[in-house]
Amino acid sequence: MSNIVQDFGSLISKLNELTFSILLAGYKTFPPSWSKRGKKNLYHSLWFITKGTGDIVINGKKCKLSPGKLVVFTPGMTCDKKTNSSESLEFYFIRFTHAGAFEKKEQWHFINPEEISFPLQGVYTIKNSPGVAFLLEKIISLSKRRGAVIAFKKKILFQELLLMFIQDFHTQTISKDTKQVIEETIDYISHHYQRTITLTDLAKMAGLSNSHYSRLFKKYTGYSPIEYLTHLRIDLAKELLAHSDIRIKEVSQSVGYEDELYFSRIFKKFVGVSPTQFSNENKMANQ
Known part of the structure; x- marks a missing residue:
């Protein structure tokens, strides 16, 4: 077998x-x-x-x-x-x-x-x-x-x-129907990450229950829907922090986090350093 x-x-x-x-x-x-x-x-x-x-x-x-x-x-x-x-x-x-x-x-x-x-x-x-x-x-x-x-x-x-x-x-x-449904919600996340997106929103878009949608999404991507959204936002924030001079608050809002302090906590959890430290280190490296 x-x-x-x-x-x-x-x-x-x-x-x-x-x-x-x-x-x-x-x-x-x-x-x-x-x-x-x-x-x-x-x-x-x-x-x-x-x-x-x-x-x-x-x-x-x-x-x-x-x-x-x-x-x-x-x-x-x-x-x-x-x-x-x-x-x-x-x-x-x-x-x-x-x-x-x-x-x-x-x-x-x-x-x-x-x-x-x-x-x-x-x-x-x-x-x-x-x-x-x-x-x-x-x-x-x-x-x-x-x-x-x-x-x-x-x-x-x-x-x-x-x-x-x-x-x-x-x-x-993964069936063709499942692949299409998940790809559609991934596309939605990619284009609307600045908005408030919940698991319920995505599951409703897919026409599935929250638990069923979460299982299929993780099977397809390796991440839960909210983990996927968070990784996308943090990756985009890293690009902004490394290559622009905008403030942390503006970066936070541009990737979908209204609360700057919450954004900073999430960023440090995923990256290992604060947004300010990441910005300073990467800007110096690019000089």
């Missing part, structure tokens, strides 16, 4: 805190009736199946391999693999390493590879096989070349590949 990703917000957040390096990339074919048992994985790697069928047992859990299946291996994972007796199994593969490197509240954090786990593992189903294969072909092509620019391009393409996986998982769990 394939894994089903539900908590997209958590998955995206974890991936966003990682930096990657590709060690190997290529295309492999295993012949009919090929098998390997009790293999303990030493590296992070992924397979994307393009032709043939087979079976894989990961830590005791059996899954079918067929075109469109993504397999993510992590160190220490014990696997039994075998191909069908009548056909070869063909797949793209990438071996990679990762470490934690992310900024939070104006502070950088670094985590060694052995201290941070990769948030995907096991077997997944991919619907957008052509898109995934296209990116993998580009990565493999670059892997035959060397140089700093090539390494940088490979890193970008690998992140695009991971994003494509997430979008594919997401599409599989």
Whole structure:
């Protein structure tokens, strides 16, 4: 049975805190009736199946391999693999390493590879096989070349590949109608963030109860509706504070907060410093 990703917000957040390096990339074919048992994985790697069928047992859990299946291996994972007796199994593969490197509240954090786990593992189903294969072909092509620019391009393409996986998982769990409803309310938030916007307003616009709308919105974006609105307002406030000379009160009002003190508390909670400190530091940096 394939894994089903539900908590997209958590998955995206974890991936966003990682930096990657590709060690190997290529295309492999295993012949009919090929098998390997009790293999303990030493590296992070992924397979994307393009032709043939087979079976894989990961830590005791059996899954079918067929075109469109993504397999993510992590160190220490014990696997039994075998191909069908009548056909070869063909797949793209990438071996990679990762470490934690992310900024939070104006502070950088670094985590060694052995201290941070990769948030995907096991077997997944991919619907957008052509898109995934296209990116993998580009990565493999670059892997035959060397140089700093090539390494940088490979890193970008690998992140695009991971994003494509997430979008594919997401599409599989969100109906077209739900996507349209949520997108319409996101569009409304983007154009009317200066106004007072409540959960009830957004749910009514979507034609749903508050609780149902909140669940769908968080599933789609990774944030509750009000968290999404707050992040948008704070991001816009940061732009104003860094690149203009308007007063804190004017910034507060321009992003939808009438109460300057409340705005300052929210800003410090999300950014880690007060609006005044953020403004002073960023203006000095831009001089």
